[in-house]
Amino acid sequence: MVTETLPAAVVEALPKKGFLNIPVGKDVDVVAEINRLRKEKNAVILAHYYQEGAIQDIADYVGDSLGLSQQAAATQADLIVFAGVHFMGETAKILNPDKKVVLPDLKAGCSLAESAEPNAFRAFKEQHPDHIVVTYINCSAEIKAMSDIICTSANAEKIVNSIPKDKPIIFAPDKNLGRYLIKKTGRDMLLWEGACIVHEAFAIDKLLDLAKQHPHARIVAHPESEDHILKVAHYIGSTTGMINFVKNDPAQEFIIATEAGILHQMAKEVPGKDLIPAPSHEDNTCACSECAFMRMNTLEKLYLCLKYELPEIQVPEDIRRKALVPIQRMLEISKS
Structure with a gap:
């Protein structure tokens, strides 16, 4: 139950602001x-690996x-606080x-x-x-409602392989994945021309130069990255x-080609290993890619949204019902 009331002006400004503009x-x-x-x-507070460390x-x-979809489907909480981007919150609501x-x-979009x-x-x-x-789960509820089955980077290969080989496939929205x-899989799929700006920001020339400086480092990449990045990776997979992989591989140095927020959890898991963010085209201070949308969430905003709900x-219920079917199909296949 909401225990606090808000000034009318704050509520009225919410659609434009996107968050509760209240000083803490x-x-x-x-x-x-x-x-x-x-x-x-x-x-329950659910957070993606790409959130800032304090939120994680x-x-x-x-x-x-x-994992977040599975947790959202199984939770017994009355209130779900989703520290991620909009489509993730939609998925939790659909479930x-x-x-x-x-x-x-x-x-916080995508x-x-x-x-x-749509x-x-x-x-x-x-x-x-x-x-x-x-x-791919990185899409709006409306797109999910038009889909036959959803996948994530963790189960995409399994999902595609579950479809009879005589059935042609549209895969959307990520062309790189x-x-x-x-x-x-060897499947000749028809691709939608979408992409993640974060995973397309890695610079292959800078990455190769970095690999020369760290000749024993293993390059680890997310499959949303462009093909020239994936070709030089020692491991390709979900977050x-x-x-x-970093936990189990004997190497001591790893170059990580995905959103930089993952380094926070990796460092916890492997405190003795050297984790190096892959360089992006931009000349930024950390030489890595950060998702501006993921960084829109802060600890203060999380506190306010939990306080005022x-x-x-x-x-919309008609979209939710349609979108639920392909999500449930994914979760069922992921159990086996």
């Missing part, structure tokens, strides 16, 4: 308040898209229509999800009515897969 006093122990409120409200540290569960789902900042505009995708799908639509899957994720 310096005397407020945000961490202690979050811990108190989540117990009082029976709330306070979350009840930190994971990749598959939990009777629970309240809040996101610290509604404007360049990949935005690359698949009307354009509907027209594309209608041009290929005989195709099975396999959609799609091309990688074509090579892995969870990358963490497990806003901003809330809403999914």
Whole structure:
């Protein structure tokens, strides 16, 4: 139950701002308040690996898209606080229509999800009515509602292989992941031309120079990266897969080609190993790629959205019902 009321002006400004624009006093122990409120409200905090370290540290569960979907499907909490981007909060709401789902900042979007505009995708799908639509989870609820089955980077190969070989496939929205899957599975899939700006930001020339400076380092990459990055990688996998590889591989140095937030959890798992962020085209201070959308969430915004239970994720019921079917198919296949 919401225990606090908000000034009308703050509520009215929420759609434009995307978050509760309320100052948090310096005397407020945000961490202690979050811990108190989540117990009082029976709330669960789910966070993606790409969130800032302080949010990962306070979350009840930190994971990749598959793990987060599984946690959202299984939670007994009354309130789900999703520290991630908008499509992740939507997925949690699709799975939990009777629970309240809040996101610290509604404007925390996703360049990949935005690359698949619903009307354009509907027209594309209608041009290929005989195709099975396999959609990467990084998409809007509307796109999920037009899909036959959802996948994540952790289970994409398994999902594609589960489809009868005589069935043609549309894979959307990530063309880089799609091309990688074509090579892995041998399926000639029709790809939507979408991409993640973060994973396309890695500079191959800088990466090769960095590898020369660290000749014993293993290059670890996410399959959303471009093909020239994947060709030089020693391991390609989901965020969870990358963490497990770094944990289990005997090497002491690793160059990590994915969003830099993953380094926080990796460092916890392998404190004695050297983790080097892969360089991007931009000349930034950490020489790595950070998702501006993921960084829109802060500990203060998380505290406020837990306290006031806003901003809330809403999914129209007709879209939710349609989107639920392909998500459930993914979760069922992922059990085996």
